[in-house]
Amino acid sequence: MHAEDVDCDRSAVHVKPWRAGADAPFIQIDGITKRFGDVAAVNDVSLDIWKGEIFCLLGGSGCGKSTLLRMLAGFETPSAGTVRIDGQDMAGVPPNARPTNMMFQSYALFPHMSVENNVAYGLRREGLAKAVVADKVKDMLHLVQLDGLARRRPHQLSGGQRQRVALARSLVKKPKLLLLDEPLGALDKKLREETQFELMNIQDQLGITFIVVTHDQEEAMTLSTRIGVMDAGRIVQVGEPREIYEHPGSRFVADFIGTVNLFEGRVDVAAPDAMRVMTDVGPILVDPVQGLSARQEVAVAVRPEKMRLTRKQVDAANSLPATVQDYAYMGDITIYKLVLEGGRTLKVSVANGDGDGAPITWDEHVFVSFPTRAGVVLTA
Amino acid sequence: MRRSWFLWLTAGLGFLFLYAPIASLVVFSFNESKLVTVWGGFSTKWYGELLRDEQILGAAWISLKIAALSATGAVVFGTLAAYVLLRVGAFWGRPVLRGMTTAPLVMPEVITGLSLLLLFVSMERALGWPAGRGMMTIVIAHTTFALAYVAVVVQSRLVDMDDSLEEAAQDLGAGPVRVFFDITLPVIAPALVAGWLLAFTLSLDDLVVASFTSGPGASTLPMVIFSKVRLGVSPEVNALATLILAVVALGILLAGLVLRRR
Numbered sequence: 001m002h003a004e005d006v007d008c009d010r011s012a013v014h015v016k017p018w019r020a021g022a023d024a025p026f027i028q029i030d031g032i033t034k035r036f037g038d039v040a041a042v043n044d045v046s047l048d049i050w051k052g053e054i055f056c057l058l059g060g061s062g063c064g065k066s067t068l069l070r071m072l073a074g075f076e077t078p079s080a081g082t083v084r085i086d087g088q089d090m091a092g093v094p095p096n097a098r099p100t101n102m103m104f105q106s107y108a109l110f111p112h113m114s115v116e117n118n119v120a121y122g123l124r125r126e127g128l129a130k131a132v133v134a135d136k137v138k139d140m141l142h143l144v145q146l147d148g149l150a151r152r153r154p155h156q157l158s159g160g161q162r163q164r165v166a167l168a169r170s171l172v173k174k175p176k177l178l179l180l181d182e183p184l185g186a187l188d189k190k191l192r193e194e195t196q197f198e199l200m201n202i203q204d205q206l207g208i209t210f211i212v213v214t215h216d217q218e219e220a221m222t223l224s225t226r227i228g229v230m231d232a233g234r235i236v237q238v239g240e241p242r243e244i245y246e247h248p249g250s251r252f253v254a255d256f257i258g259t260v261n262l263f264e265g266r267v268d269v270a271a272p273d274a275m276r277v278m279t280d281v282g283p284i285l286v287d288p289v290q291g292l293s294a295r296q297e298v299a300v301a302v303r304p305e306k307m308r309l310t311r312k313q314v315d316a317a318n319s320l321p322a323t324v325q326d327y328a329y330m331g332d333i334t335i336y337k338l339v340l341e342g343g344r345t346l347k348v349s350v351a352n353g354d355g356d357g358a359p360i361t362w363d364e365h366v367f368v369s370f371p372t373r374a375g376v377v378l379t380a
Numbered sequence: 381m382r383r384s385w386f387l388w389l390t391a392g393l394g395f396l397f398l399y400a401p402i403a404s405l406v407v408f409s410f411n412e413s414k415l416v417t418v419w420g421g422f423s424t425k426w427y428g429e430l431l432r433d434e435q436i437l438g439a440a441w442i443s444l445k446i447a448a449l450s451a452t453g454a455v456v457f458g459t460l461a462a463y464v465l466l467r468v469g470a471f472w473g474r475p476v477l478r479g480m481t482t483a484p485l486v487m488p489e490v491i492t493g494l495s496l497l498l499l500f501v502s503m504e505r506a507l508g509w510p511a512g513r514g515m516m517t518i519v520i521a522h523t524t525f526a527l528a529y530v531a532v533v534v535q536s537r538l539v540d541m542d543d544s545l546e547e548a549a550q551d552l553g554a555g556p557v558r559v560f561f562d563i564t565l566p567v568i569a570p571a572l573v574a575g576w577l578l579a580f581t582l583s584l585d586d587l588v589v590a591s592f593t594s595g596p597g598a599s600t601l602p603m604v605i606f607s608k609v610r611l612g613v614s615p616e617v618n619a620l621a622t623l624i625l626a627v628v629a630l631g632i633l634l635a636g637l638v639l640r641r642r
Contacts, residue, residue: 075547095550102551108544112566121562125553173552 016240017050018226024087026051026209027072027177032081034067041067043233044081049226054203054210056220059230060256065213068230069179072211073102086176096125101175105182107166109154115165116141116150122173140172143202160191167199171206180212184219196222217257221245229253245303250380254301261307261346262378263300267292274317274372281340285317286375299378304349306374309336309366316369322346324364334359338368402625409618416613426619436604436620443584443601446515450522451579455572457523458530458579463564465531466538467546484528493592496521500593513595521593522586526579533578537571538564577635581628 017023025048034042042064049055057065070076072083074095083090085099101122110118116137123133141147144164154162163186170178183199184192200223203210214220220227221241228238229252237249248254251262265279275288277300284300292298313319322338325345331352338346348368350360360366409427413420430436461481465474484492500510500517510516541564549563550556565572587602594603601624605617 073547073551095547096553096555100551102548104544104548106542106544108542108548110545110549110563110567121549121554122552125558169548169552 016225018048018053023050025049026053026086027211028082028084029068029072030082030084032068032071032083033079034064034071034076035079040079040233042071042078045233045235046081047228047235047238049209049211051209052207053225054200054212054223056212056214056224056227057230058214058217058220058227058256060215063230064233065215065230066181069102069181069211069213072177073100073179074098099176100179101170101173101177102179103166103170103181103183105185107154107162107186109162109165109169111154114151114153115146115157118154118165119169119172122169126173136172140168143171143205144168159186159188160195163187163195167202171202171208174206175208177209177211180210182214182216183212185214185216192219193222199223221257229256231256247376248301248378251299251301251378252380254299254376254378259304259347259349261302261304263302263375265298265300267294267296267298269294275377277375277377281320281342281344284375285372286377287372289377292377292379296379300375301378302370302374302376304335304347305333305351307346307348307368307370309338309348309350309360309368311360311364311366313367314369317372318375319367319369320346322366322368324360324362324366326362327360336360338366340368405618406622406625408615409622411615411618414615416615416618426615427623429616430619430623433616436601436616439599439601439604440620442515442598446518446522446590446600447580447583449519450526450583451576453519453523454526454530454579455576458527458575459534459568459572461527462531462534462538463560466535481528481531484525485532489525489586489588490592492525493521493589496524496589497592513593514598517593517595518590518598518600521589522579522583525589526582529578529582530572530575533575534568534571537568541567574635577631580631584624584628 018025027047027049029045029047029049032042032045033040045064045068047055057068059065067076071078072085072090074090074093078091088099090098110121113121119137119140120133123136128136137150138147141150144167146161146164146168149157149161154165157165163183167183170180184195187195196219210223212220212223214223224241226238226240227244228235229244230236231252237244237253239247244253245257248257248260254260254262263277263279263281263284265277265284268276268278268283273288274285275292277284277286277298279300286300308314308316313321320340322340324336325339326337328335328337329352333349333351336348336350338348340346346368352359408416408419410422410424411418411420412423412425458481461477465478465481468474496517497513500513500520504510504512510520545563545567546559549559554562585602586600587606590600590603594600599607601620605620608614608617
């Protein structure tokens with residue numbers, strides 16, 4: 001265990017080049033903007049993405065993530081800004097001449113062609129010899145586990161199989177950059193989870209850089225090396241999944257990724273070992289944060305799983321009395337909806353362990369407690 | 381759901397209304413009697429009569445040639461118009477083009493015919509082409525108005541088509557022309573077939589526009605039938621109409637089979 005940790009750290013620079021900034025970024029997006037009339041769908045976005053990354057653009061519908069992807073593919077012309085892929089400026093390069101391929105949300109399989117012709121279409125445009133095309137198609141279909149379905153038409157396939165054909169077709173040209181628009185959106189939950197891991201395996205084998213657009217935060221969390229959270233045409237935060245979840249930079253990100261309890265308040269006393277924030281539910285103690293002034297308006301974000309739920313008061317930095325209003329048993333965890341004395345509600349999730357003692361249930365009076373490190377102070 | 385007598389009645393009336401005239405026409409085409417409205421026993425003699433009628437056979441041949449040529453022209457230009465209207469995006473003159481492609485749908489045929497006649501005459505005077513009126517001018521005229529129908533059929537198919545199919549082909553390295561021939565055309569092919577058949581039948585039964593734009597030696601079948609009927613309906617015309625019905629029915633059947641194939 002310990003040895004593995006050391007190994008991880010040593011290779012961190014190799015695996016996570018964005019941390020060190022050693023190599024030049026593979027994709028450089030600089031100040032890119034797309035206006036439709038008066039509306040800026042994408043507003044001054046700059047991003048650096050390194051070779052071999054799976055970078056997820058995460059955001060709600062209409063946040064501009066798909067427009068950004070379409071500008072990378074060349075289907076939309078930026079109103080301002082530049083895109084460089086592997087050092088080459090993409091301005092004026094049409095989609096058919098770009099070193100990118102795209103997997104469409106609708107899969108966009110050619111309905112009048114068989115699976116193998118769909119996959120071969122891109123290779124044939126390169127003018128490769130017939131035998132070479134046939135070999136590559138065969139290998140690719142094997143990779144996505146579709147051997148034996150080569151002669152089927154798209155309408156004869158299941159949703160999961162179509163998704164694989166679309167993936168094979170976009171991968172077979174070995175693009176420098178693969179763009180995926182909601183790649184798993186049309187699949188049911190179980191298939192989606194399996195496919196996520198397969199996608200990661202394939203990406204690992206081929207070493208192609210992926211940019212994935214998704215509105216599904218779970219998908220973004222599992223797949224990506226880094227996530228760029230988008231809102232109203234702008235990137236609001238870029239970071240590794242853990243960073244985004246544990247240290248959200250703003251109320252929007254904290255609220256968008258996962259569930260969070262937000263306490264609005266003002267900085268009261270900034271002491272060296274703990275900082276007190278006066279909130280609507282009383283004082284909350286958090287780890288000290290640099291650069292805050294007294295009486296500054298902030299929010300304290302606490303994740304449901306970082307809170308403890310007990311019947312008796314325990315010794316903790318923060319402890320709030322509450323009443324159970326409702327709960328949802330999910331199997332591995334139970335999510336409690338609690339009402340504090342002032343009337344505001346909280347969500348706390350409790351891992352269901354070996355089931356010792358009677359579980360806390362409706363209308364019980366309980367205590368919610370959390371340490372200073374559980375509270376993330378947000379200024380934006 | 382149990383079907384009530386009321387549904388059967390409405391269906392029956394509908395069929396009666398639509399097909400009674402056609403059925404009587406087919407029945408009377410096998411009439412022995414020379415009088416059209418008097419049944420004189422079963423006979424196929426009018427079909428034999430028809431096959432010896434040089435005038436009708438000639439007109440039928442001309443009509444089929446005009447219909448095939450103008451349907452082909454209408455599919456080419458109608459498809460281009462539909463593609464430009466839907467895929468090129470906003471451009472100067474698009475509203476005008478859209479208006480002009482739908483105008484023939486609602487324009488009285490007399491006006492279409494008259495305007496085309498005027499155009500042909502003044503073009504002949506100014507350019508020396510087309511020299512006189514005949515089959516050529518009818519083909520051009522039919523192409524013009526059938527184009528509108530084809531454009532409507534093709535546009536509806538293009539609207540249904542997923543835009544990302546074309547983008548996917550482009551993304552995989554195909555230029556715009558390749559995309560059109562490799563992807564767009566095969567996907568909208570059923571609409572092209574349907575449009576061609578529609579244009580073909582429109583041309584085949586057009587009387588008004590053809591009368592305006594025709595010249596000596598280029599009488600179409602409807603023109604010949606119309607002039608014959610004015611002298612009194614002969615059972616021969618019934619036989620001819622039955623044959624045309626058979627051809628059209630066969631065409632619709634084929635179109636149905638083509639459209640059912642994905």
